[in-house]
Amino acid sequence: MARLIVDRRVRIRVRLFAVQRELAGTREVALDLADGATVADAWDGLVELHPALEPGRASVRFARNGAYADASTPLSDGDEVAMIPPVSGGEVGERRILEIRSEPFDDAILEELTGRLATPEDGAVVGFLGRTRRSAGTPAPGQEAEAARHSGRAVEALEYEAHEAMALDILGAIAEEVASRFGVDRIAIVHRTGEVPLGEVSVAIVAVSPHRDAAFDAARYAIDETKARAPIWKAERFEDGHVWIGEPARTGPSPEPEEGA
Numbered sequence: 415m416a417r418l419i420v421d422r423r424v425r426i427r428v429r430l431f432a433v434q435r436e437l438a439g440t441r442e443v444a445l446d447l448a449d450g451a452t453v454a455d456a457w458d459g460l461v462e463l464h465p466a467l468e469p470g471r472a473s474v475r476f477a478r479n480g481a482y483a484d485a486s487t488p489l490s491d492g493d494e495v496a497m498i499p500p501v502s503g504g505e506v507g508e509r510r511i512l513e514i515r516s517e518p519f520d521d522a523i524l525e526e527l528t529g530r531l532a533t534p535e536d537g538a539v540v541g542f543l544g545r546t547r548r549s550a551g552t553p554a555p556g557q558e559a560e561a562a563r564h565s566g567r568a569v570e571a572l573e574y575e576a577h578e579a580m581a582l583d584i585l586g587a588i589a590e591e592v593a594s595r596f597g598v599d600r601i602a603i604v605h606r607t608g609e610v611p612l613g614e615v616s617v618a619i620v621a622v623s624p625h626r627d628a629a630f631d632a633a634r635y636a637i638d639e640t641k642a643r644a645p646i647w648k649a650e651r652f653e654d655g656h657v658w659i660g661e662p663a664r665t666g667p668s669p670e671p672e673e674g675a
Contacts, residue, residue: 422449424491428460432499432575432647433554433658434474438464447489453478454485456495473500473555473662477645480580482665496577498645500554500660511602511620512585514578514646519604520615527602527620536600538626540633544617546572546610550650554658561657569650572610577645581605588639591667598623598632603640609651616648639667 428443435441438460445459453476461468475498476483482498489495511527524541532539548568553561585603593599602620610616617640621632640646642664649656 423447424449424451424489424493426456426489426491426493426495428456429494429496429577431496431577431645432649433557434467434470434497434499435575437466451489452485453483453487453489453495456489457485457497460497467497470499470556474498475663475665477577477580480577480583482663496580496645498577498663499647499658501641501644501646501663509600510586510589511604512582512589513602513604514576514581514607515604516607518606518610518614519618523604523615523618524620527604527618528622531600531602531620532622533600535624536622537624538629539620539622540626540629542617542619542633542637543615544637545615546612548612550657551648551659552661554660555662557658560655564650564652564655564657567652569612570653571612571651572616573649573651573656574605574607574610574616575647575649576605576607578607581644581646584644585640587667588636588643591639592621592632592636595635595670596623596628596632598628601632601636603636605640605644605646607646642668 423446425446428445430438430441443460445456447455477496477498478487479494528539550569589601592601598621600622604618606616619633619636621629623629648659650659
């Protein structure tokens with residue numbers, strides 16, 4: 415008796431952000447892949463449809479269903495795969511404020527966040543504000559030619575885009591690391607999306623602690639890890655174009671310093 419051979423397939427959704435979205439001309443791509451396909455196969459299928467994405471492979475990181483994943487990660491029917499280009503960031507009780515905001519905020523946010531976090535036991539409050547600056551930053555891989563075209567020109571505004579659900583998850587992980595490494599339980603990380611004009615605030619960090627050293631260390635760690643890991647993309651806008659800024663995303667926390675280092 416002849417056996418029926420079934421060609422099993424998995425259908426996935428690929429999400430694109432920032433420079434990838436522009437190159438492909440779309441935010442999402444549906445792919446039908448063979449059973450047993452991996453994240454790497456999803457990338458290959460995507461590049462087959464949009465060859466302009468291929469030069470960026472070395473700097474791309476991957477996420478499966480909202481969590482960073484290796485290229486060898488197997489896929490199941492219905493999975494979402496996010497292609498993470500180079501990155502440039504909800505209130506959870508009273509201990510942590512982790513938010514992605516589309517509306518503008520200014521320097522007064524430090525007072526707002528301090529008022530929501532600090533207790534009478536806290537002797538130190540450290541705040542950090544990231545503002546849009548006039549000088550250009552380091553272009554993302556593949557954006558060098560466009561950056562050269564705008565060389566010497568002043569940045570007029572920044573444009574931020576985020577994979578919000580995944581960004582909030584990573585901000586939560588950073589907050590957990592801050593508590594574990596520095597003993598600081600109350601921290602705020604608030605990041606803008608959308609257009610941020612020159613000189614306006616794009617990110618705010620507040621760490622509160624009984625002791626100043628811990629608060630300083632916590633605030634520094636929070637902004638460094640947010641910039642290195644959170645899937646938030648930044649484009650510098652000029653009078654006649656824009657340049658995406660950033661480095662390949664780091665998919666895990668920076669190593670803890672060795673004892674005595």
